[in-house]
Amino acid sequence: DAGVIQSPRHEVTEMGQEVTLRCKPISGHDYLFWYRQTMMRGLELLIYFNNNVPIDDSGMPEDRFSAKMPNASFSTLKIQPSEPRDSAVYFCASSSHKVYGYTFGSGTRLTVV
């Protein structure tokens, strides 16, 4: 099993540009989570899906952030327009209803200049 796959690993973009982060969960997992990690705020849950349906998006910072899961093997997190304060490491994690314990991807390090 290749684990949770995120792309890109690093992204540098200019303020105002659109950024799309991608995630492929582990096959068979029915929960998918997007987290953001910063020095100041630690790990924050942004949104999570169950069977491709968004369940809780209360952690999404503002309307500039959106997330989709068009099928069980793919999810995106989009920021439009991006701002310097969005700079962080974004993690995707997946989980199964049969097992306690998330599996995290390696993260995308986003830098907005």
Add this chain to the structure above:
Amino acid sequence: AQSVTQLDSQVPVFEEAPVELRCNYSSSVSVYLFWYVQYPNQGLQLLLKYLSGSTLVKGINGFEAEFNKSQTSFHLRKPSVHISDTAEYFCAVSDSPRAGSYQLTFGKGTKLSVIP
């Protein structure tokens, strides 16, 4: 609402010495507790978890943790650390009874530095 407090942001320890990383939580209901490890430039990896049963939980890489309900603690221990244990460690709590649907609340993390 749940919360997790990791009392030490940084813990330096000499190689082969024992270590304890402290974690306290607050929750109004029964909890599920987790420790994750994050190596540089990597994602988080599950070390161990407490769901029920024995309060002493053993995990990977020789780590163990003890659930103490009266003190609302879940401290992580290792009797002898190695250089390769240098990483950041996160304690997390959930109060959902359903596997997979739980939302984890993470602590701020403790950076363990093993000194040769």
